[in-house]
Amino acid sequence: xxxxxxxxxxxxxxxxxxxxxxxxxxxxxxxxxxxxxxxxxxxxxxxxxxxxxxxxxxxxxxxxxxxxxxxxxxxxxxxxxxxxxxxxxxxxxxxxxxxxxxxxxxxxxxxxxxxxxxxxxxxxxxxxxxxxxxxxxxxxxxxxxxxxxxxxxxxxxxxxxxxxxxxxxxxxxxxxxxxxxxxxxxxxxxxxxxxxxxxxxxxxxxxxxxxxxxxxxxxxxxxxxxxxxxxxxxxxxxxxxxxxx
DNA sequence: CACCAGGCCGTGC
DNA sequence: GCACGGCATGGT
Numbered sequence: 001x002x003x004x005x006x007x008x009x010x011x012x013x014x015x016x017x018x019x020x021x022x023x024x025x026x027x028x029x030x031x032x033x034x035x036x037x038x039x040x041x042x043x044x045x046x047x048x049x050x051x052x053x054x055x056x057x058x059x060x061x062x063x064x065x066x067x068x069x070x071x072x073x074x075x076x077x078x079x080x081x082x083x084x085x086x087x088x089x090x091x092x093x094x095x096x097x098x099x100x101x102x103x104x105x106x107x108x109x110x111x112x113x114x115x116x117x118x119x120x121x122x123x124x125x126x127x128x129x130x131x132x133x134x135x136x137x138x139x140x141x142x143x144x145x146x147x148x149x150x151x152x153x154x155x156x157x158x159x160x161x162x163x164x165x166x167x168x169x170x171x172x173x174x175x176x177x178x179x180x181x182x183x184x185x186x187x188x189x190x191x192x193x194x195x196x197x198x199x200x201x202x203x204x205x206x207x208x209x210x211x212x213x214x215x216x217x218x219x220x221x222x223x224x225x226x227x228x229x230x231x232x233x234x235x236x237x238x239x240x241x242x243x244x245x
Numbered sequence: 246c247a248c249c250a251g252g253c254c255g256t257g258c
Numbered sequence: 259g260c261a262c263g264g265c266a267t268g269g270t
Contacts, residue, residue: 012251096251103250106268149266154253187253208251239251 003039004080007240012104013197014085015095015111016129026126028115029088033123051086053200058083058233065230065237071218072234075241082236085197089165091129092198093183096190097154106147113146132162154185168195173203196232205231214238 009017009025016027026035030047042048058081066076087095098110111129118130118138136159143152161183168176173195180191192204205224207215219226227234 099250100252101250101265102252102267103269106250109268144266147267150253150264151266185253189252193251206251209249210251243251 004082005036005038007079007244008083008085010104011082011240011243012099013193013236014087015098015104015108016087016091028119028122028126028128031122031128033126053083053086056084061230061233062237065227065234068227068230068234072237075237078244079237079240082233082240084200084202084232084236086200087198088129089168089194089198090132090162092194093158093162093165093180093186094129094155096193096197097151097158097183097185098148099193100151100185100187100190110147117142117146132159135159151185154183157184158186168199173201176201202230202232203228205235208239210239210242211235214242 005025006019009027010019014027016029017025018027019025020035024035024037026033028034029051034045034048036042036048039052042052043054062076062081066073094114095107095111098107102110115127115129118134119128120134121127135155138156138159140152140156143155148155164179164183168179171179176195176199177188177191180186180194181188186194189206189208192206195201196204196206205211205227215222224231224235
């Protein structure tokens with residue numbers, strides 16, 4: 001099965017990656033710039049090997065998902081093999097707080113503005129995403145001036161409670177969901193995205209406006225347990241499928 | 246002008 | 259418990 005790198009990197013699970021003019025992709029991660037053309041490039045680097053979750057057999061999962069029903073079969077065929085990235089906890093948390101009632105293009109723009117304003121430069125024009133410590137003196141006015149809008153107080157609350165993110169790995173999925181939602185601006189959808197795309201919790205099933213349409217139209221009366229044990233991956237295939245259809 | 250975007254919060258019932 | 263309006267901003 002073909003890996004669809006564009007969908008993996010730019011399709012809404014990460015806002016760190018940029019497509020270059022030569023067709024390669026780049027991101028500032030781990031305090032440096034990474035550039036790749038394909039997944040084989042990523043497999044050669046120890047950090048990216050872990051980030052792209054090479055320990056998991058995504059081809060086998062895609063085959064199993066495609067056999068589940070006709071809709072999933074079409075979603076997998078039309079999308080190519082998808083991966084779930086293992087992103088930094090803090091970066092994912094702020095990214096998905098920014099994502100609420102927003103679109104991918106604007107989320108990416110806000111991500112860049114936060115990086116440029118509060119992160120540090122590692123190459124010409126390339127900035128790290130700021131750490132909680134780098135953002136500790138941020139004010140609501142500054143955040144609003146950057147365009148975060150009503151999400152500004154949510155970001156401030158996340159900065160205060162950032163240490164909580166280190167405690168989630170030891171918790172059950174339900175307890176981690178509950179704990180994440182003690183941060184303002186994090187509800188069930190944002191919490192499940194954070195747990196999937198940063199904590200490798202494959203039982204998450206984010207219901208955004210696109211997925212609510214999919215469930216209503218193609219899976220009436222069913223709930224996420226129907227997709228077990230591939231809730232998160234199935235959701236991601238369906239999300240990509242409906243959005244690109 | 247309206248309506249939408251990887252939603253959530255506060256209020257009212 | 260569920261339904262509803264409001265919310266910043268930029269695009270169509």
